[in-house]
Amino acid sequence: MTGVKGFRARRIWPLTRAKSFVDVVPGLVAGVEAGRRHALQDLCVILANVVTHDELAEHALDALASGRPTLWLDLDPMLRHPWYGYSSPVARRTISAVREPANPLAVALRACSSDGHRRERAVRDAAMRTDPQLLPVLLIRAADWVEEVRAAALETLAPALTDVATSDLLALVPVAVRLGDRRRGASALAAVRAALLGADDEMLATMRGCADLRARRFAYDTSLDAGRLRESDLMAAALGEADIVSRIRCAEEIDRMDRPDLLERLLAGRSSRVRAVALTGLVRLGRPEHGSRFLGDASSMTRLTAQWAVRRAGGDPAHIYRRLLAGRPGAEVRNLIAGLADCGGRADADLVRPYLTDPRPRVRAEAVRTLHRLGAPMNEFIALLSDPSPAVVRRAAAALRGSRW
Template sequence: MRGIKQGFKQVNAPDDLLVDSIARLVLPSARGHRYASDDLARALFSVVSDAAPAGEALDVLSAAGPRLWIELDAAMRPWLFEYGDPRITRAPAVHEMSNPLAVALAACSTDGRVREKAVGHPLMISDARLASVLAVRAVDWAPAVQRKALKVLSEVLARPDAAVLEAVVPVTVRLADRRRADEAVKLIRQALLRADDETLSAVRRCEDLRGRRFAFEVSLAGGRMDERQLADAALGESDTVSRARCAEALAERAIVDNRPELVEELLGAGSARVRVQAMTTLVRLGRAEAGPRFLADSASMTRLIAQWAVRQAGDDPAERYRRQLASPPGLGARGLLAGLGDCGSTADADLVLPYLRDPRPRVRAEAVRTLRRLGAQTDLSGLLEDPAPVVVRHVVDAVRAAGPGVPVERLWVLLGPDRPSHVRQAAHRLLVARDVWTRIRADLSLATDEDEVLRRRARTDLDVWRVRDSATTYQRCSDEQRIGLLDLLERAEPAVEERTARALRWRLSGS
């Protein structure tokens, strides 16, 4: 950044280099990096006097997204002006507002009279690139500036244009929580409702998520989306909130008009919320036959609705799961196991056990999870050395939920440096869940380990013990334990925080 600042001190720097610098500073400025915004403001004042590079710079700014002018407007005040930068205080182009960039910079002045004059400049209406800064001024803290900006903005939006709306809507939505933003939000809402279908559809496709979501909200509230548009949005919109709202709107139409065919297409949606909405609607309309198709769905909410649909049809979803799991189901095994965990019983454990040997790690992991959910008393300790970390993680959860079951001697073996990292992490988790001195021993054993993850976890857990648990450590340790722990502490002390080591020595001496 220092190099960029030094570059801006070169008043005679080539304009093309300054425009390149502006392009590089736009992204960090839009992300809220204040120093980048300060440098960007200086660069803009350096090119504003020359119409050609000023136009190029404004093109870059207008394509940078809705946050840029909000951040840049804040960066322009107060210190950049108060420090008396000669390119700012003596920039004739800005005072004369001789080009669009000069108008934009004047609209960010600390002087309310200058802002008001800039907002009333004819270019504010004719140049769509200034729409974003006009939206910022529409929530200005100075009443005179805001009134003028709202009047100009209403003229700009009198004939809603897609390009202008795509610039104004995202900025205004981001300013909506400001105290004086209500009138601006009302203006763009009215403009969206006045816009023709093609323009409104274009705003719903804009790149900015929050602007797109607002356009969907207005469209749905105003009834401006037909059935095809609702279905397309429910199936293809990237914003999960808008996608779900469109699915809800289409489901409501299907129920009111008794037209189940409106939501049948949504059963194939990639979104679980949309599939759930479609299935719920079909069941309410007496069409529960889609339920069995989704019993093995990967999303739990979809499976639960499918199970409800099967029950509504007079069948038992648990029996369906049992029948399909009795013979190898192939690709749907994971979802079927999860479904049996939803509605099965402890007696179903024998159906799950064969899947602990499945060649697919995710299926083995789901089998372990299902056994835990069913409350089955099964020895899973043999899977603590499974080659798949995801399986071992689920085994640890199951073992911890069932209480101490794995012999502690076995866990010390699994903690050894010859074991894979994920196996050692599992052994550490189970050891620290035992008694306090086993926990301390495990942490001290790993405090200088070569494995960075294990080393960091062990040191962190020791610090947690000191802060949270040391005051309530009343369990005594044997002389043999104390000697071993003091020896471990001696070796690990350089790696352990001093306060933690001191607390450990005090506790061990008290024991």
């Protein structure tokens, strides 16, 4: 292909040429997903060329549906001219042919017209109610800037979502959450949320496994707000959900259940925020004894929460740190040194100094940081400026810059 400019002056291609065009639609869809701008422009041109042939239009629409769910969010502004900062990829006389066919692709393209009257007629078309591949377009029009188009789209959308298949809903939610960012997108997002709430637990579980991060988070938020997550689902998400925001929300929901047994299981979570939520909940329920186990945690948030828990249990975290460091610990030593910096005093510097010669660069770097926080003399850091580890040198330089020298 020669790009969009080569097509602007041409009329609709004959059927024999259009057949060769439809074969490249999947490749152009992949190009759009890869961020190639000209692929999006060429795709618009080809859609206008195949739309007049019903069978080819059907194949092209199938290819569009195989792409990412948000593809129509890119196509919609590109199908109109000077608006949105785009030049017209399809000549007026070319796109005008879209007015005639009645196939679903033609209806979808008319719904992306720059003419509001044409968009309104398109969203009222029977194909919008019966063809699930057009639902993303209908949803976009439900956030249209023209009130009449928006109202007509919402009127058509409500019955279309009453019996939507799981696969179709999976394609809609990523579009809906992005439309929710628009000034007029609240109603479209609310319609999809209502469809999710009306779905069974199996469909909701499928949505929470959606590959799109924002869609998955929206499904979790909807499930949590409606109380649609079982105890086992909450625990599995708090311990294993890839999205950290949803993981923490599920952990907080478990915390509100006031179940020490569940919170103790959360202490094994890989997320520091989840461990901190669990520790805080256990302290609130009168179980602060778990704090000492996490004084050497790799996360500063979890360590600080553990120090607070130890104090609530009547202990002194600094004393525990001193005892552990005096025993020359192994893998946790760096975290213990960092923890002592949180609650120790100037007198603890002697306990940290031996670690300046530790063979592990990260331990040496943490020792420099802790000695600086404990108020050790600055001249101790000068020799470390020639340390073979860049991390140690950076820590020493930062300590010296922070001094009054």
